[in-house]
Amino acid sequence: MIAIVRATLGLVLVGAGVGAALWLGSGEAAETGGDPGGQGGAKSQWLSSVQCKDCHADVWAEWHGSHHQIAYLNPEVRALSEDFRNKDCQACHLPVPISMTGYGTRTLPRQTFPDEGVSCLTCHLGKAGEILGRNSVPEAPCKPVANTDVISMGLCESCHNQHQTTDQWRASPQAAAGTSCNDCHMPEVERRLGDGSTRKGRAPRYPGAHDAAMLRTSAKFDVTVVAAEGGGGGREIELRLENVGAGHNFPTEERHRAVDMVLRFVDGEGKASEWITGYRFRQPYRDEKGDNTQLPAGEAKAVRIAVPEGAVRAEARLWYRLTPYVEDSDPKCTLLEERSVDLR
Amino acid sequence: MSTCVDDRRRAQAFVGSRAALWVVLLLGSVLQGCSRDAAVQPSPALRPKYDVPPLPELALESRLPVFEARAAKSVADVPAAKRQELVEYFELAHSESASGRTQHRARSAFTEAELAPRVLEWITTEHEDARLRALAAFELGERRTIGATTVLLKRLKYEVDATARVEVGAAVVRLGVESGYEPIDAALRDPGHVARERAGTLVLELAKEAAATLPEQPTWEQLQVFVAARLEAWRQNGVVPAGAHGDDATAEHPLRAARLARLFVDLQGFQLRPVDDARFMLARAGKLGFDDLRLALGASEVHLRNHALEVLRGLGKVAHELRDHVRPLLADPLSRSMALRVLGAIEDREALPWCRELLNDGDLEVRVAAATALGTIADAGAKYLLFAIAHDEAEVMDLRVAAAASLARLELERPWWRWLVEARKAGRYHKETLDELLDSIDAEVDRSRRR
Numbered sequence: 001m002i003a004i005v006r007a008t009l010g011l012v013l014v015g016a017g018v019g020a021a022l023w024l025g026s027g028e029a030a031e032t033g034g035d036p037g038g039q040g041g042a043k044s045q046w047l048s049s050v051q052c053k054d055c056h057a058d059v060w061a062e063w064h065g066s067h068h069q070i071a072y073l074n075p076e077v078r079a080l081s082e083d084f085r086n087k088d089c090q091a092c093h094l095p096v097p098i099s100m101t102g103y104g105t106r107t108l109p110r111q112t113f114p115d116e117g118v119s120c121l122t123c124h125l126g127k128a129g130e131i132l133g134r135n136s137v138p139e140a141p142c143k144p145v146a147n148t149d150v151i152s153m154g155l156c157e158s159c160h161n162q163h164q165t166t167d168q169w170r171a172s173p174q175a176a177a178g179t180s181c182n183d184c185h186m187p188e189v190e191r192r193l194g195d196g197s198t199r200k201g202r203a204p205r206y207p208g209a210h211d212a213a214m215l216r217t218s219a220k221f222d223v224t225v226v227a228a229e230g231g232g233g234g235r236e237i238e239l240r241l242e243n244v245g246a247g248h249n250f251p252t253e254e255r256h257r258a259v260d261m262v263l264r265f266v267d268g269e270g271k272a273s274e275w276i277t278g279y280r281f282r283q284p285y286r287d288e289k290g291d292n293t294q295l296p297a298g299e300a301k302a303v304r305i306a307v308p309e310g311a312v313r314a315e316a317r318l319w320y321r322l323t324p325y326v327e328d329s330d331p332k333c334t335l336l337e338e339r340s341v342d343l344r
Numbered sequence: 345m346s347t348c349v350d351d352r353r354r355a356q357a358f359v360g361s362r363a364a365l366w367v368v369l370l371l372g373s374v375l376q377g378c379s380r381d382a383a384v385q386p387s388p389a390l391r392p393k394y395d396v397p398p399l400p401e402l403a404l405e406s407r408l409p410v411f412e413a414r415a416a417k418s419v420a421d422v423p424a425a426k427r428q429e430l431v432e433y434f435e436l437a438h439s440e441s442a443s444g445r446t447q448h449r450a451r452s453a454f455t456e457a458e459l460a461p462r463v464l465e466w467i468t469t470e471h472e473d474a475r476l477r478a479l480a481a482f483e484l485g486e487r488r489t490i491g492a493t494t495v496l497l498k499r500l501k502y503e504v505d506a507t508a509r510v511e512v513g514a515a516v517v518r519l520g521v522e523s524g525y526e527p528i529d530a531a532l533r534d535p536g537h538v539a540r541e542r543a544g545t546l547v548l549e550l551a552k553e554a555a556a557t558l559p560e561q562p563t564w565e566q567l568q569v570f571v572a573a574r575l576e577a578w579r580q581n582g583v584v585p586a587g588a589h590g591d592d593a594t595a596e597h598p599l600r601a602a603r604l605a606r607l608f609v610d611l612q613g614f615q616l617r618p619v620d621d622a623r624f625m626l627a628r629a630g631k632l633g634f635d636d637l638r639l640a641l642g643a644s645e646v647h648l649r650n651h652a653l654e655v656l657r658g659l660g661k662v663a664h665e666l667r668d669h670v671r672p673l674l675a676d677p678l679s680r681s682m683a684l685r686v687l688g689a690i691e692d693r694e695a696l697p698w699c700r701e702l703l704n705d706g707d708l709e710v711r712v713a714a715a716t717a718l719g720t721i722a723d724a725g726a727k728y729l730l731f732a733i734a735h736d737e738a739e740v741m742d743l744r745v746a747a748a749a750s751l752a753r754l755e756l757e758r759p760w761w762r763w764l765v766e767a768r769k770a771g772r773y774h775k776e777t778l779d780e781l782l783d784s785i786d787a788e789v790d791r792s793r794r795r
Contacts, residue, residue, distance in 0.1 A: 047708055047740060073774070083776055087623075087654060088616040096709070100678060101646060106614060108650060108678065112708055112742040114774040161614040286617065287502070 046131065046142070048113050049120040055141060056120075058191055062203040063120065067210060071117030076322070080256075092159035093117060097125040099132065103154030118159075120204075123150055156181045163253045163283075172297035174247030184214070184247065209257060212334050215320050218246040219295070221261070223316040223339040228306060235307040237263060237314045237341065239278040242300035249294035251281060251320065258282040258324040259295075259336075261303070265311035265343075272315070279303045282324060307343060314341045396697045402672040407643035408612070411636070414605030417598055419491075422462045430454055430463040431471070438479055461487065465495045468512070474505035481508065485515030491599030493519045493632070494607065497625040500527065507539040514546040516628075518553070522578035523628035529571045532564060547571060554584070582630030582662040604629070604636050611647050619651065627658035634666060641669040646678050653682040657689045667692045674698055681713035688717030696723050703729055712746045719750020727754055734760065741773050749781045753788055761785060 049069075053060040063069055071077065071093040072084070081089040090109035094117060101107050113119065126132045126145065133144030134151055149155060157166040160181075169175050186202035193199055207214040220242045228234035239261040243250045251257035259281040265273045279301060283292040295301055307314065318337040319328065326332050422430075436442050436450035454460055464487075467480035481499065484492045496516045503509045509527040516524025531543035547567050551558045558570055578584075607622035626633040633655070640652035656663040656670065667690060673683035674695075684702065687695040699721065702714040715733065718726040733739055733747040745767065752760035761782070768778040 078776065083780070086620060088620045091616075106616075106647060108646070110709055111681070111712055112740070114777055157614075162616060164614075 046121055046125055046129065049116050052120045052142075059201070059204060060120070062189070062205050066205050067208065068118035068122075068204065068206050069116060072114045073117065092162065095122050095159065097121055097127075098123060098155055098158050099125060099127045099149070101158070103149045103152060104157045107158045123155055151180075151182060153181055160253070163255070165248045165252045168248035168252060168296065172247045174297060179247055181247075209251065209253070209320070209322060212320075212336070215334060216336050218243065218250050219259070219318075219336075220244045221316075221318045221337040221339070223263075223314070223341055225307070225314075225341055225343065226304065229304070235343070236304040237307060237316070238302050238304050239263060239316055240300060240302035241279075241281070241295060241318070243295045243297050247297055249283075249296050251294060255283045255285050256321075256323040258319075258321040260319045260321065261316065262319065263305055263314060263316045265308055266313040266315065267310045268312050273308070273311075275317075276305060278305055278316075280324075312342070312344050314343060315339070316341070396701050399675050399698065400668065400672040402675040404642055404644040404649070404676070406645065407639050407648055408609070408645050410639060411605045411608040411648075414636075415602055415609045418602035418606060419462065419599060422459050422466065426459060427463055427466060430457055430459060431467060433457075434463070434467060434480070435473075435476065438476060461489045461492065464489065465492050468492075468499055469495060474508045477503070477505065478508040478511040481511040481515045485511075485518035488518065490519055490597040491603070493521060493597075493600050493629070494603040494625055496524075497521065497628055498621055500524070500628065501621065501624045506531070506537065507542060510539040510543050510546065514550060517550050520584050521629060521632065522574050522584055523630065525571050525575045525578070526628075529568070529575060532568045532571060535564075578630060579660065580662060582634075582659065583632075600632070601635075604633055607633075608636055608640055608648060608651070611651050612645075619647075622651065623655055623658065626655040630659075630662065634663075637663075638666060638669050641666065641673065649673065649676070650679050650682060653679060653686050656686045657682070660689050661691055664690045664692065666690070667695070671695060671698070674702070677707075681707070681709040684710065684713035684717045685720075688713075688720035691721050693721055693723075696721060696725070699723070700726050700729060703733070708740060708743065712742050715743060715746035715750055719746075719753040722754060724754060727751065730754075734763070745773050745778070745781070749785060752785045 049060065049063070067074070072090075077089070077093060078084065081093070084090050084093070087109065091107050094110055094114060095107040096110045098107055124132050124144075126147065131142040131144045132147035132150045134146065135144065136146040137144050153166055153169065160166055166181075169181070182202055185206045185208060186204060187207065189201055189203045190198050191201050209215070222238075222240040222242075224238045224240070226236050226238050228236045241250075241259070241261060246252065251259050261278040261280075262275045263278050264275045279293070281293050281295050281301070283294050284290040293301075316337075316339045317335060320334045320336050322332040328335075421427075433450045433454040437447050437454055439447065442450070454463075457463070461484070464480045464484050468477050468484060471477050471480070481496065484496060493516070496512055496519065499512045500509070500516065503512050510531050513524040513527035517528075518524075528543045528547060531537040531539050532547070534540065537543070544564070544567055547570065548558065548562070551570060556570070556574075559566060562570070604626075607618075607625060610618035611622060626637065637652045637655060640648040643649045643652075653670070653673070656666060663686075667687065670683050670686050670690070670692070673679045674687075676683070680702075684699060687699065696718070699714045699717045700723070702710050703718075703726075705711050705714065715730060718730060730747040730751050734744050734751060736744065745764065748760045748763050748767075752758075752764060755761075764778055764782055764785075767773050768775055768782070
């Protein structure tokens with residue numbers, strides 16, 4: 001019995017000793033982030049956007065909830081990509097850091113941190129595992145290194161030229177004037193620093209197709225009564241849309257996106273006609289017939305619809321639809337403008 | 345600064361939990377008289393040395409020009425006017441309102457035209473009338489138009505008409521690619537399928553052509569079993585037995601080769617549709633694409649080699665013979681995690697030492713891929729390595745989930761399957777990813793039980 005107790009105590013002591021040795025050994029491995037495989041590859045202490053949160057709580061909060069953060073979680077995207085069984089979608093919705101594959105070229109998918117989608121590290125992690133930023137700040141814990149690529153259009157292009165958006169921007173008046181992606185899609189904010197002072201920065205919220213306020217600044221919608229072409233005394237309603245604010249086509253990106261100019265007439269008894277689609281701005285799906293009718297930056301499109309006899313009022317609306325074939329009441333539709341024209 | 349402090353705390357927690365785990369496991373193994381199999385490897389210094397052979401040398405070369413040169417041997421489009429003329433002959437030959445004599449003359453005019461095969465491809469792909477698309481596909485198969493293989497494979501992706509899909513599938517089979525049985529299989533399994541009868545007839549014809557045995561009056565079930573067996577054989581072998589659909593099916597064919605090479609040229613640029621199309625076709629082309637895939641695996645163009653890896657992962661075990669071309673990519677920073685997944689999918693057991701070693705890599709993506717590969721290769725020897733990771737609460741959840749999923753595969757379900765279910769229930773990890781993992785484990789368990 002005593003022998004068993006002694007043996008057990010001995011084992012416990014040996015175990016404790018080995019445990020201590022292991023603790024030390026493991027500690028070294030963990031702190032140095034060693035590479036036992038010795039095969040190379042991007043090694044970094046930066047794995048997740050959560051690591052950025054402590055120092056950059058405000059920036060993190062701006063990004064969290066943005067369409068970049070939910071890129072891989074978004075139910076709309078998951079449905080369209082068949083839950084990412086279409087693996088090619090993953091490269092942009094859950095990308096490796098853009099620096100790895102190069103700015104202005106297609107990126108590759110990662111498999112980790114699905115809830116971070118297009119994360120802080122997607123844009124800010126350098127090829128050698130360093131943090132890239134607008135300025136070098138060697139005293140900061142993450143020691144950002146100044147890099148112009150992270151504020152360049154090439155960073156966005158790796159994903160956003162999939163639907164030619166950056167090509168459209170290159171041909172736009174905004175590009176000629178030096179307006180970049182970030183000027184519109186990373187709004188300026190004033191941040192309070194620890195010492196009470198403030199500093200201007202840009203918020204990684206990326207407003208776009210889901211932001212009604214931004215959509216409303218993109219285009220100018222006009223509804224006017226004009227004499228019918230060819231004379232005869234008739235009248236027509238001219239619906240006109242001018243892309244005054246978007247530095248790319250309106251709408252751009254996905255083929256689901258559509259902008260509709262619609263019109264209806266109201267007679268003297270207050271009876272309204274059906275809504276008539278005056279024009280749809282959209283790039284059709286590949287298996288649909290029709291041309292790309294998106295409105296390029298700086299351009300305008302006008303259509304005319306004859307005023308029927310007895311009409312006393314014309315009502316026009318400008319809709320933005322996230323997917324093309326949904327009713328006006330669907331939450332995927334945003335009413336951008338509503339106009340009424342007296343015809344009496 | 346707080347990030348540094350947190351990192352240190354995290355590291356301490358990680359080290360502490362690991363140390364405690366090692367002690368418990370070591371004591372447990374000693375007290376239970378377990379062999380060293382039960383011990384886990386706690387640190388590089390004390391971990392038993394695996395015999396890890398050096399990786400094959402990574403030598404990448406620009407391969408896009410090679411693909412471009414191969415693709416250049418393709419044929420030009422048929423001039424629009426000539427195409428229109430031949431399309432009209434084809435329409436007339438199959439017109440229900442035309443007289444027999446007119447049909448016959450139109451048929452002869454079409455058949456004798458040198459460009460008829462190319463126009464048949466156009467009709468199969470572009471014609472508005474689904475009946476004519478189906479007839480054109482049938483004729484491409486009947487004529488053994490080997491050059492149309494990629495055209496028909498792509499049509500399998502886009503054809504929405506149920507009958508035309510079955511005809512396209514049969515044509516693909518006749519060209520020596522038995523993944524074409526997929527739509528036929530679907531039609532046979534669905535009693536209400538509009539083309540079920542036609543699918544049955546086609547199977548009888550295809551079986552006869554391949555000199556395969558089927559009862560003279562087979563039941564629907566017998567037809568299903570036959571087709572399922574052909575599909576499984578295709579997945580395993582990626583090639584039909586010589587002469588199964590005529591000798592041409594397996595022989596070199598310049599147009600088919602040029603069009604397969606074109607799939608790799610079209611990967612350049614930003615557009616993802618050609619990438620998806622190419623993967624769809626190559627994943628169904630069996631070994632026909634191996635020559636190009638082998639070339640792409642050694643490409644300095646990152647998207648070429650990653651695309652080849654994606655295709656190989658989809659092909660699975662049939663791609664085992666390309667393992668020697670995949671292994672060097674374990675040293676490629678841009679494709680090593682995908683290479684690990686492929687080695688897992690093709691069940692390359694000789695790659696196990698590298699997979700185990702890369703569990704400790706500095707790149708999390710690589711560690712996760714290594715943990716996954718150990719499960720798909722079913723490396724029972726890695727059980728305790730995976731066990732230690734899955735148990736380690738200081739580890740990144742992505743890695744723990746991958747390790748748990750591999751353990752669930754190794755143990756054919758419990759208790760790691762339950763651990764994953766619990767993780768999903770508690771919202772500890774991305775639900776859809778866990779759903780996908782659990783589904784794939786369930787499917788594997790089902791397959792194993794059937795075996």
